[in-house]
Amino acid sequence: MMAPEIERLINLLAKLPGLGPRSARRAVLALIRRRETLLAPLAKAMGEAAEAVRTCTNCGNIDGRDPCAICADVRRDASVICVVEDVADLWALERTHAFKGRYHVLGGTLSALDGIGPDDLRLPALVGRVANASATEIILALSATVDGQTTAHYIADKLAGSKVKISGLAHGIPVGGELDYLDDGTLSAALKARRTIDNESPVDSPADNLVENT
């Protein structure tokens, strides 16, 4: 017989991604065994997060303040906006430390299957940002899937009248990837987006005009 508090905790934890009832039971047991060092601080941190975390009205990122730390950071380049599908993608790009511009989180992609249309995404906010801000480039960092690229083309169309440069991420061989182990789709995309080695500029191919709209 298990205490109802413990059972409730297990049921809640089992709903998290990566956890099922069995792993939730193990996690709860570990938390209870380390009540002072883990359970109490975790409960406090979760309470604080629930209280403080909000969605940035400017970019759609989640942070403890609005506007978020990225939008409020004056050292970041406001002229380049990277459009991502989800906050998880924003975090992935931030981990690279390779991008110093600002972001715009769409909140999904157009999907015929799930019935997600343009009205369900944060597209008007993006169009508004492009019109109001001094943006010079929009980077469409969307998934290399049919839905992701359909969304990219749709956004490029929507922004066609503006003077901003619209670019998309390259598709191809991942770092450490061996050709023999790559799927046909990745290989053909990589071949299309090939570049010359000596000056590292892309060769002229139809793929170069991916979402270019300048």
Place this chain on the structure above:
Amino acid sequence: MEWHDDAIVLAARKHGESSAIVTLLTRDHGRHLGLVRGGMGRRKRGLFQPGNQVRATWRARLAEHLGSFACELENARAATLLDDRDRLSALSAACAVADAALPERETHAPVFEGMEILLDSMAGNLWPTIYVKWELGLLQELGFGLDFSCCAATGTTENLIYISPKSGRAVSAEAAEPYRKSLLPLPSFLLEAGIEGPPDGISDGLKLTGYFLERHVFSHTRSGMAPAARQRLIDQLRKK
């Protein structure tokens, strides 16, 4: 139960954390759903993009079970079309239309073969014409074929330029005169094989097939309307 078949991926919906419920258009088993374990995982996600051609194996204990698919990629069509907005729109529209229009587990080999031809045609420039003809074929396969053989009013085979929205039969220019406003235009490229449709003709063709698909097929689906991907294709082609 086990079968093997050629198939085109129509859709993949996430199930659980990394599995997917995949909808395939198969040659001999029609539109068929099945579970793919790890189908939304990093390794298999690219395989289940709409338009990709696969060799599918379906297994289940009983025929009425959902069953599971094991698929091997045969032609990665989606990846080759990602850069082209028109062709990508057509690919999405064709997959969404087939997914919405076809009943489950009912063999429609001509629709599969037509879709193969349509997707292969995207390497060239004839695909808008073939897309319209594929939708016409889909209507026919579902039992709502249009009749272009002769005029519904006079029986003449000359000057057929309209379609009756009521009967789905062709109407000649002379017979159509009093009812012209209520008739649908019949583009001439649909009357002959091997002719490329002009942009206006493609637009009229999509309007024609769209009208009958909405009336006979999509109005009976859960959403009650054509998939949004089809409208996006029409908007895309209109811009040209």
